[in-house]
Amino acid sequence: MTTNANxxxxxxxxxxxxxxxxxxxxxxxxxxDIRVHEGEFVVLLGRNxxxxxxxxxxxxxxxxxxxxxxxxAGRDITATAPRDISRDGVVQVLExxxxxxxxxxxxxxxxxxxxxxxxxxxxxxxxxYELFPExxxxxxxxxxxxxxxxxxxxxxxxxxxxEPRLLMLDEPSGGLAPLVVDRxxxxxxxxxxxxxxxxxxxxxxxxxxxxxxxxxxxETGRIGGEGTPDEVRAGETIRRIYLGGDAxxxxx
Ligand SMILES: Nc1ncnc2c1ncn2[C@@H]1O[C@H](COP(=O)(O)OP(=O)(O)O)[C@@H](O)[C@H]1O
Ligand SMILES: [Mg+2]
Numbered sequence: 001m002t003t004n005a006n007x008x009x010x011x012x013x014x015x016x017x018x019x020x021x022x023x024x025x026x027x028x029x030x031x032x033d034i035r036v037h038e039g040e041f042v043v044l045l046g047r048n049x050x051x052x053x054x055x056x057x058x059x060x061x062x063x064x065x066x067x068x069x070x071x072x073a074g075r076d077i078t079a080t081a082p083r084d085i086s087r088d089g090v091v092q093v094l095e096x097x098x099x100x101x102x103x104x105x106x107x108x109x110x111x112x113x114x115x116x117x118x119x120x121x122x123x124x125x126x127x128x129y130e131l132f133p134e135x136x137x138x139x140x141x142x143x144x145x146x147x148x149x150x151x152x153x154x155x156x157x158x159x160x161x162x163e164p165r166l167l168m169l170d171e172p173s174g175g176l177a178p179l180v181v182d183r184x185x186x187x188x189x190x191x192x193x194x195x196x197x198x199x200x201x202x203x204x205x206x207x208x209x210x211x212x213x214x215x216x217x218x219e220t221g222r223i224g225g226e227g228t229p230d231e232v233r234a235g236e237t238i239r240r241i242y243l244g245g246d247a248x249x250x251x252x
Contacts, residue, residue: 007214007228010037012071013197014059014090014166019068021051021058027066028054030221036166041189041198043208045232046218052201053095055218056168059199060092061085073165086115089165095201096174097152101144105135108143108158115162124161131187132157149180156184160191167191168199173207185211209233 014036021029029051036042044052057063059070061082069078077085086092099108109128113121129136132153138146143154152172159167169188173181181204189211192198202208209215209229217225217232225235 007037007040010039012036013038013040013073014199015069015071016055016059017069017071019055019058019070020066021054021063022066023054023063028221029058031068032218032221032223034216034223036197036199039192039195039197041192041211041213042200043212043215044199044201044218045205045208045215046224048203049220050218051221052218053170056092056170056199056201059085059168060090062092086162089116089163090168091115091159091162091164091166092168093155093159093170093172095170097148097155097172099143099146099151099154099158101142101151103143104140105143105146105154106139108154109135109161112158112161115159115164124163128157128161131160149176152176152180152184153187156187160187164196166197166199168201170201171203172200173202173204181207 012035016032016034019029019032020027032055044055046052054063058065061077061080065078069076071077072085072088072090075088077088100111106125109125110120110122113124129139134150135154135157138150143151146154156169156172167188172184185207188198188200200208209232212229214228215226215232216223225232227235
């Protein structure tokens with residue numbers, strides 16, 4: 001079991017400190033501190049609109065930060081351009097299985113290689129087809145012909161092919177069948193075992209807690225609680241909101 005004590009024995013990979021993020025004048029992230037250690041599987045839980053996606057996009061540099069600091073692998077990336085952040089090894093898979101539906105599966109994967117290498121790198125394709133056989137079979141098909149689950153797997157593969165040191169997955173389960181969700185979370189867990197740190201946003205709390213080493217609870221732009229899965233399961237807030245009798249429909 002992961003505890004706070006053995007968590008802190010691993011080096012910190014991502015360190016978000018006092019982060020504030022706003023859309024225009026409307027601040028939606030109000031001073032968030034989170035950390036992801038090397039090789040750790042961290043989950044952000046929280047209701048719709050809590051600010052989870054905003055937080056990830058601010059880390060990626062896709063949304064400007066109003067205040068606070070983000071460090072990755074010891075480097076300050078607070079003001080770094082998104083392209084350089086992804087070349088450093090921070091890769092985000094956006095919410096809603098966004099792939100280029102007019103392009104083939106293979107061309108979508110090639111786009112993923114640009115995250116790390118300006119010219120793209122075809123030599124990485126074979127490994128992806130090994131990891132995701134369902135994509136190998138469909139490599140020359142337009143992504144629009146894939147099912148929702150296959151598109152999500154493609155979106156994840158597009159992130160993985162960029163060889164992240166930190167892979168941020170924003171609700172990869174969104175609208176998908178339980179078997180596909182399980183497949184995606186297992187892929188994430190395997191990557192984690194291979195040394196990739198994972199920062200997952202997930203509505204399926206029970207599923208996410210099965211795979212997580214550590215969790216943060218995001219409540220209207222603030223961290224309302226944190227702990228290991230066991231601590232989170234035992235905590236009042238999460239039990240009341242997610243695991244109790246009045247759980248929202250998204251919890252199985
Ligand atoms: N592009 C945007 N412009 C203005 N407000 C936004 C935008 N995106 C999200 N918001 C608002 O920011 C808050 C946090 O949203 P979001 O980060 O998407 O939450 P979550 O991912 O936890 O569901 C919500 O109140 C949402 O309405
Ligand atoms: Mg979101």
